[in-house]
Amino acid sequence: MSGLALTNVTKEFGSFTAVNNVGLNVPHGTFVCMLGPSGCGKTTLLRMIAGLDLPTSGSIRLDGEDITHVPTHKRNLGMVFQSLALFPHLTVGENIAYPLRIRSAPKEEQKKRVDELLSMIHLSGYADRPVSKLSGGQRQRVAIARALSISPKLFLLDEPLSALDAKLREAMQVELRQLQQKLGITTIVVTHDQREAMTMADTVVVMQGGEIRQAASPMEIYRKPADSFVADFIGQTNLLEAELDSTGRALVLGQPVEGIAFKAGMTKATLSVRPEDVHLTAPGARALAGTVTFVRDLGGTIETFVDVAGRQIIAVSTPRARPDVSVGQSVGVVLSPDVCVVLAR
Amino acid sequence: MRREAPQKIGDYAPLFFPATMLIVFFVVPFATMIAVSFFQRQQGGFYVPAFVLSNYERFLSLFFANVLGFSLMLAVVVAICCVVLALPFTYLLTRMKRKVQIVWLVALLSVLSLSEVIIGFAWSTLFSRTAGITNLLVMAGIMSEAKALLPSFGAVLTGMVYQAFPYTVLVLYPALVRLDPTLTEAARTLGASPVKAFFTVVVPALRNTIVATLIMVFIFALGSYLLPQLLGRPQHWTLSVLITDQAIYQSNMPFAAAMAVFLVLVTLGLVALTVMAGRKGEAA
Amino acid sequence: MTGMFRKLYFFLIGLFLALPMIVVAGVSVNEKQTLAFPPKGFSLSWYGEIFLNPEWRNALFASVTLAVLSAALAVAIALPLSWFLWRRVAPWANIFQLIGVAPFTLPPVITALGLLTFWATTGFYGQPWTAVISHAIFFVTLPLVTLSLGFTAIDRSLVEAAATMGADDRTIFRTVVLPLILPYIVSGYAFAFVLSLNEYIVAYMTVGFVMETLPIKIFNALRYGYTPTMASVTILFVATAAVIFSLVARFGDLPKLLGAMASDDK
Numbered sequence: 001m002s003g004l005a006l007t008n009v010t011k012e013f014g015s016f017t018a019v020n021n022v023g024l025n026v027p028h029g030t031f032v033c034m035l036g037p038s039g040c041g042k043t044t045l046l047r048m049i050a051g052l053d054l055p056t057s058g059s060i061r062l063d064g065e066d067i068t069h070v071p072t073h074k075r076n077l078g079m080v081f082q083s084l085a086l087f088p089h090l091t092v093g094e095n096i097a098y099p100l101r102i103r104s105a106p107k108e109e110q111k112k113r114v115d116e117l118l119s120m121i122h123l124s125g126y127a128d129r130p131v132s133k134l135s136g137g138q139r140q141r142v143a144i145a146r147a148l149s150i151s152p153k154l155f156l157l158d159e160p161l162s163a164l165d166a167k168l169r170e171a172m173q174v175e176l177r178q179l180q181q182k183l184g185i186t187t188i189v190v191t192h193d194q195r196e197a198m199t200m201a202d203t204v205v206v207m208q209g210g211e212i213r214q215a216a217s218p219m220e221i222y223r224k225p226a227d228s229f230v231a232d233f234i235g236q237t238n239l240l241e242a243e244l245d246s247t248g249r250a251l252v253l254g255q256p257v258e259g260i261a262f263k264a265g266m267t268k269a270t271l272s273v274r275p276e277d278v279h280l281t282a283p284g285a286r287a288l289a290g291t292v293t294f295v296r297d298l299g300g301t302i303e304t305f306v307d308v309a310g311r312q313i314i315a316v317s318t319p320r321a322r323p324d325v326s327v328g329q330s331v332g333v334v335l336s337p338d339v340c341v342v343l344a345r
Numbered sequence: 346m347r348r349e350a351p352q353k354i355g356d357y358a359p360l361f362f363p364a365t366m367l368i369v370f371f372v373v374p375f376a377t378m379i380a381v382s383f384f385q386r387q388q389g390g391f392y393v394p395a396f397v398l399s400n401y402e403r404f405l406s407l408f409f410a411n412v413l414g415f416s417l418m419l420a421v422v423v424a425i426c427c428v429v430l431a432l433p434f435t436y437l438l439t440r441m442k443r444k445v446q447i448v449w450l451v452a453l454l455s456v457l458s459l460s461e462v463i464i465g466f467a468w469s470t471l472f473s474r475t476a477g478i479t480n481l482l483v484m485a486g487i488m489s490e491a492k493a494l495l496p497s498f499g500a501v502l503t504g505m506v507y508q509a510f511p512y513t514v515l516v517l518y519p520a521l522v523r524l525d526p527t528l529t530e531a532a533r534t535l536g537a538s539p540v541k542a543f544f545t546v547v548v549p550a551l552r553n554t555i556v557a558t559l560i561m562v563f564i565f566a567l568g569s570y571l572l573p574q575l576l577g578r579p580q581h582w583t584l585s586v587l588i589t590d591q592a593i594y595q596s597n598m599p600f601a602a603a604m605a606v607f608l609v610l611v612t613l614g615l616v617a618l619t620v621m622a623g624r625k626g627e628a629a
Numbered sequence: 630m631t632g633m634f635r636k637l638y639f640f641l642i643g644l645f646l647a648l649p650m651i652v653v654a655g656v657s658v659n660e661k662q663t664l665a666f667p668p669k670g671f672s673l674s675w676y677g678e679i680f681l682n683p684e685w686r687n688a689l690f691a692s693v694t695l696a697v698l699s700a701a702l703a704v705a706i707a708l709p710l711s712w713f714l715w716r717r718v719a720p721w722a723n724i725f726q727l728i729g730v731a732p733f734t735l736p737p738v739i740t741a742l743g744l745l746t747f748w749a750t751t752g753f754y755g756q757p758w759t760a761v762i763s764h765a766i767f768f769v770t771l772p773l774v775t776l777s778l779g780f781t782a783i784d785r786s787l788v789e790a791a792a793t794m795g796a797d798d799r800t801i802f803r804t805v806v807l808p809l810i811l812p813y814i815v816s817g818y819a820f821a822f823v824l825s826l827n828e829y830i831v832a833y834m835t836v837g838f839v840m841e842t843l844p845i846k847i848f849n850a851l852r853y854g855y856t857p858t859m860a861s862v863t864i865l866f867v868a869t870a871a872v873i874f875s876l877v878a879r880f881g882d883l884p885k886l887l888g889a890m891a892s893d894d895k
Contacts (some may be wrong), residue, residue, distance in 0.1 A: 051533075052530050072533040073534075074536075081527040085531035087528060098535055099535040102536045150536065349717065351719055359713040360709065360722060363710035363729075366706050367725055370744070370765075372728065374743035375739075378739075378747075381750075430642070434642055443884065447878045450878070450883055451874045451875050451878055452646060456646055458827050459827055459867065460829045462848045470653055471649050473664060476664045484667075510646070511646075518888065519887065564735075568735070570736075585736055589738055598746060608738070608739060609739055
C-alpha cells in the first residue's frame with residue numbers, strides 16, 4: 001500500500017503509556033492533523049513516525065516498507081519542529097542546503113535547489129542572511145523550505161505555527177495547505193488548535209489519553225463525533241443526559257423529546273447538540289422548559305444561556321435570527337432529532 | 346521588586362564588609378606582590394624596598410625562554426587533549442537521564458576537588474614499579490617485567506589531563522545542557538547520522554564556547570604547580586613550579602614575584618590575543 | 630553499534646578517573662609499610678593511623694578547622710555582596726564580583742604568592758588565622774557564584790508581595806529571601822569546604838612552616854619517603870568529597886547549580 005501505515009503502535013515510558021495500541025492508515029498525498037489536549041500522545045506518535053522515539057511495540061510502514069527500526073537519518077523525511085530548530089551558525093541558504101550537503105549533492109545542484117525553494121517561500125535573495133535576522137514568519141518559511149529541500153516522502157510538522165501571532169498563523173495555515181496540495185506530499189501535523197486542524201486537514205485524528213478517539217474528515221468530526229470527548233473537544237457543544245423510560249420513550253434532562261433514536265440495547269445516552277442547532281420558542285409541549293439566565297451579545301453571534309432542570313444549554317444565533325428573550329424569561333428549547341447526535345454514556 | 350540605585354549612605358552598608366575584605370586581602374596583596382617584584386633581594390632571604398629591574402632582567406636568558414616555551418606548550422597540549430576528550434563526553438552526558446548525570450557530576454566534582462598533592466601521589470603510585478599499572482599488565486601476561494613509567498613527559502601530561510578533565514567537563518556542561526536538543530534531532534530528520542550531526546551541528550554551533558573553554562583550560566593548566574615536579578624531570582618544570590621553588594626553597598621573593606607578575610601578563614596577553622583572533626574570524 | 634561505542638567510551642573515561650583511586654585504595658590496605666599493588670595482605674590499620682598517630686591527627690584537625698572556618702568566612706563575604714548586587718542597581722559594584730572571581734580564575738600560585746608577600750610585609754606571617762582569611766579569599770568565588778545564581782532564581786514579585794503586607798527590607802530578608810537562598814548558601818559552603826580541605830599551595834605559602842594541614846602533611850611525607858597512611862588519607866578525602874557532593878545533589882539541584890556556575894565563569 002502506498003502511504004503510511006501504523007499498526008498496534010504502543011509507547012511506554014516506564015509505567016506510563018504515552019501511546020496505546022494505535023492503528024492508522026494515511027494514504028499517499030493526504031494531509032493529516034493530529035489534534036488533542038497536551039499530553040494526549042500526539043507528539044510522541046509523531047516522533048515515532050520520525051524515528052526520534054522507538055515504539056515499545058507495533059510497526060510503522062511507509063509505502064509497504066517496514067521502517068519501525070530504520071534510523072531517523074535514513075528515512076528521507078522532512079520535519080518542522082515547534083522550536084523550528086534552525087541552525088544558528090548557518091545562513092538561510094545554508095540551512096536549506098543542509099540536507100543536500102549531508103547527502104554530498106553537487107554544489108551547483110544545492111544552489112539551484114535553494115533558489116527554487118526560496119522563491120517558493122517568497123524569500124528570494126535572502127540566502128546569505130543569518131537566520132537570527134529574520135522575522136517569526138520568515139523563519140517559519142525557512143524551516144518549511146529546509147524540510148522540503150530533498151522532496152521527502154513524508155512531511156512532519158510538530159506544532160509548527162504555535163510561535164506566530166493569531167493573524168499570521170491563520171495566513172500560514174492557508175499557505176501551508178496550498179503548498180501541500182501543490183506538492184502532493186503526505187503530511188502530518190501535530191496541533192492543539194482545532195481551527196488549524198479544520199483549516200488544513202483532509203483527515204483529523206483526535207487523540208486523548210494515548211488513544212485515537214476518532215479519525216475522519218473535519219466535517220464528519222464536527223457533525224458526527226464518535227464520542228462525547230470528541231464532541232466536546234471540537235467546537236462548542238451541549239452535552240445532555242438522556243435515557244429511555246419504562247415505556248421506551250426518550251427523556252432528555254427528564255423531559256420527553258420525540259424522535260430521538262437510541263441504538264439497539266441502549267437505555268442511557270449522552271446527546272450532543274451544537275449551539276447553533278438549538279432553537280428557542282415560547283414554552284410548549286414540544287420543547288424543553290427552561291429559563292434564560294444570561295445573554296451574551298458578541299456582535300456577530302448571540303449566545304443565550306438557558307437553565308433546563310439545573311443544566312445549562314447554550315443556543316447560538318445570528319443577529320438576524322435574534323431570539324426575543326430576556327434574562328429570567330421562561331422559554332422552550334427545541335431539539336430537533338436530526339441534529340442530535342446520540343453518544344454512548 | 347523595584348531594583349533601585351542606593352539612595353542614602355546606609356544602603357551601601359551590606360557592601361562594606363565584602364568590599365573591605367576583598368580589597369584588603371586580595372587587591373592589596375596583589376599590589377604588594379607587584380611592589381615586591383621591584384625590590385632588592387638581600388642575602389638570607391630578606392628583601393628591602395627599592396626599584397630595581399634586575400628581577401625581570403633575569404628572564405632574558407635562554408633558560409627562562411625554554412621554561413616559558415615549555416609551560417605554554419604543555420598548557421596548550423593539556424587544553425587540546427582535555428577538550429577533545431571532554432566535548433563528546435559532555436555532549437553525551439547531557440543527553441542522559443538526570444540521575445545518571447548526577448552520579449557522573451558527583452564523581453567529576455570529587456576528582457576536581459582533589460589537591461594536586463593527592464593527584465600527584467596517586468599517579469606516581471600508578472606509574473611506580475612496585476605498585477603500578479605495569480604490575481597488572483604483567484599479571485595479564487602482556488608485559489614480562491614491571492617497570493616505572495615516571496619521571497617522564499607522558500606521566501606529567503597524563504596527570505595534568507586527569508586534573509583538568511573534570512574542570513573541562515564542568516565548563517562545557519552549561520552550554521551543552523542549554524543547547525537546543527531539537528537542533529540535533531532536526532539534523533537527523535534531515536539525513537545526518539548521529540556522528541555527522543555532532544560534527545555538522547553541535548561543534549560549529551558551539552564554536553565560541555569551545556574556544557572559550559580552550560582558553561580556560563589553558564589557564565587552569567598553566568596554574569599546575571606540583572604535578573610537573575612530582576611526575577616529571579627538572580626539564581619538565583613549568584613557570585608555576587619555578588615560582589613556588591623560588592619563593593619557598595630559594596627564598597627569593599622578589600624574583601618569584603617578578604615571575605608571577607610575568608605569568609599574569611602572559612596569561613592575560615594570550616587570552617586577549619585569542620579573543621581578538623576569534624572576533625576577527627567571526628567578522629570575516 | 631553506536632550504543633556499544635558510547636558505552637565503551639564512558640567506561641574508558643570512568644576507568645581513567647577511577648584507576649588512580651583504585652590503585653591507591655589497594656595500596657592503602659597493604660599489611661606492611663610497602664608500596665605494593667595488588668596489596669600484600671589486608672589491613673585497615675593505615676586508616677586507624679590517621680586518627681591514632683598524633684602527627685596525622687593534628688594535621689586532620691588543622692585541615693578540618695581551617696575548612697570549617699574559611700568556608701564560613703567565604704559565605705559571610707559572598708552573601709551580603711551578592712544580595713546587594715541583586716537588590717540594588719549599582720553597576721560599579723560589579724567590580725567586586727569580578728575581584729571575587731579572580732583568585733579562583735588566576736593560576737593559584739599567584740594568589741598564594743600575593744598573600745605570602747602581604748602577610749610577610751604586615752608581619753603576621755605564620756599566624757594560623759591568616760590561613761583562614763587566605764582560604765576564604767581564595768575560595769570566595771564558589772559561594773559568590775552559587776549565591777548570585779540563587780538570587781536570580783528568586784521571583785522579585787515575592788519581595789513586592791511581602792512589602793505590600795507590611796514587611797520592611799530587613800524583615801523581608803529574614804522571612805522571604807533567606808529561606809529561599811538557604812540551599813544556595815549550603816551548597817556554596819559545601820564547595821568551599823571541600824576545596825579548602827584539599828588545598829595545598831595557599832596553605833603552604835601562608836602557614837606551611839609552622840603548621841601542617843593534611844595536604845601539606847602528605848606532601849612532606851612524600852618527600853621523605855613513603856607511608857601507606859598517605860594512601861588511606863587520600864581515600865578518606867575522596868570519600869568525604871563524594872559524600873558531601875552527593876548530599877548537595879540529594880538536597881539541591883546539582884545540574885542547575887553547575888549549569889550556571891561555569892557560565893558565570895565565562
